Amino acid sequence: MDKLLEFAANHWLLVLALVGVIVALIANEVYLQLQGRDALDPEAATRLYNREDAVFVDVRDDNAFVSNHLPGAVHVPQSHLEQHRERLERLRGRPVIAYGEAGGIARVVASMRGMGLEPVYQLRGGFAAWRDRGLPTEGRG
Incomplete structure (x- = not known):
């Protein structure tokens, strides 16, 4: 010692x-x-979408959303979250699953909770994980 x-x-x-x-x-x-506390893998997100009328919120930029997004996703770019407050507030009462390109959107999830949305989850691995599993998408791509 x-x-x-x-x-x-x-x-x-x-x-x-x-x-x-x-x-x-x-x-x-x-x-x-x-x-990862409130992150759902694509399979769990699909179950929540199908069973509890969850809504996907795509926070990627305009080009990425138009090219390809999750079924029925609402587009609210991460950089314009506050400008879409009214649109997001209409989602109250429904589970929200937010996603970016590759996950890591904890700040966005916290902001949505600050707007009164509950529950809000993030898609673990983001759009890339969804696409890699071959799950359905909408858009041009």
Whole structure:
């Protein structure tokens, strides 16, 4: 134990860097857990859509939406979420499944909840996961 303390005293920058890396790893794990807390895989999203009249909300840009989107999806670009508040508020009472191209839209989900929508989920893996599983889509592509 004395040698460990001596090492730490002589190499305090290395010890500080190690502590920083450990804190960053823990913070990253917590962030990833929060990201996936309310995420549904494509199969679970399909069940919710079919059984509980859930609505898909596509937050990708206009070109991506026009090219291809999930069946019956409502298009509300992520960059214009607040401008579409009234449109989103009409979805109250229905489960909402939001998706982007590849997932990671926790902020969008939080914003939708702030508008009074509940429950709001994100599609794990986004449109890419849906497409990779060969599930039905609409649009030009």
